Amino acid sequence: MSTLALAARDSATMTRRQLKRLLRYPSMTVQLVITPVIILLLFVYVFGGTLGNGLGGGRGTYVNYVVPGILLMAAATAATGTAVMVATDMTEGVIARFRTMRISRASVLTGHVVGSVVQQLLSLAFVVGIALAIGFRPDATAVEWLAAAGMLTLFVVAVTWLAVALGLRSPTPEAASNAPMPLVFLPFLGSGFVPTDSMPAALRWFAEYQPFTPIMETVRGLLLGTPIGDSAAIATAWCVGIGAVSYLWAKNTFNKA
Numbered sequence: 001m002s003t004l005a006l007a008a009r010d011s012a013t014m015t016r017r018q019l020k021r022l023l024r025y026p027s028m029t030v031q032l033v034i035t036p037v038i039i040l041l042l043f044v045y046v047f048g049g050t051l052g053n054g055l056g057g058g059r060g061t062y063v064n065y066v067v068p069g070i071l072l073m074a075a076a077t078a079a080t081g082t083a084v085m086v087a088t089d090m091t092e093g094v095i096a097r098f099r100t101m102r103i104s105r106a107s108v109l110t111g112h113v114v115g116s117v118v119q120q121l122l123s124l125a126f127v128v129g130i131a132l133a134i135g136f137r138p139d140a141t142a143v144e145w146l147a148a149a150g151m152l153t154l155f156v157v158a159v160t161w162l163a164v165a166l167g168l169r170s171p172t173p174e175a176a177s178n179a180p181m182p183l184v185f186l187p188f189l190g191s192g193f194v195p196t197d198s199m200p201a202a203l204r205w206f207a208e209y210q211p212f213t214p215i216m217e218t219v220r221g222l223l224l225g226t227p228i229g230d231s232a233a234i235a236t237a238w239c240v241g242i243g244a245v246s247y248l249w250a251k252n253t254f255n256k257a
Helices: 004-024 024-054 059-092 095-097 106-134 142-169 171-180 181-185 203-208 212-223 231-256
Strands: none
Touching: 004 024, 004 106, 024 106, 059 095, 059 106, 059 142, 059 171, 059 181, 059 212, 095 212, 106 142, 106 231, 142 212, 142 231, 203 212, 212 231
């Protein structure tokens, strides 16, 4: 069996380990999914009427506007769980045990990433289901749905590698749980909840040029038909850049551990 085939086999084994781990401890998955759902319900039913009027519609208009931001928040929230699980493996000696075994070193991180991506995509599907139930009405074609799913998957992969790197660098699982938290707030400081042109000049500049805004605008444009412009290209560049840098950071940290 070739080296590549062995690495693929080991990665599949580590992915199964991660998925079984998620099934064994469902409370973390539930907690990470419930948080963005609560925020979605809060903004739609408490603030949605007023904010929707500001967009030229009502609550129905606002639920359509806010869903892309909630989806990115859900992915960023789930990244917290990834960082915690990586840090737990590092601090409890599991990784040291794996190093003594004849397995591909890369498979350990690959298993975390693939298992986390599967978890996050299922979480996003659940959030979309809740959004549809409370009035989210996209008019996207099948191709546009696939394109939006592809953009979200690219974002999830990038954020997951970042969470893995943060988990490897954290001294304890508790510290790892706080490391990705700034990502959760970036949709608030972008176009996730209100248009950027309603913000003060300095905040508007940050909101328009931070990485989450073009991703949200791309997803919003694909699902709701709003103008995308160059947001898709910028969003793709951000995702690829974050993913590549995070992968190299995680790989370097893991090799030195």
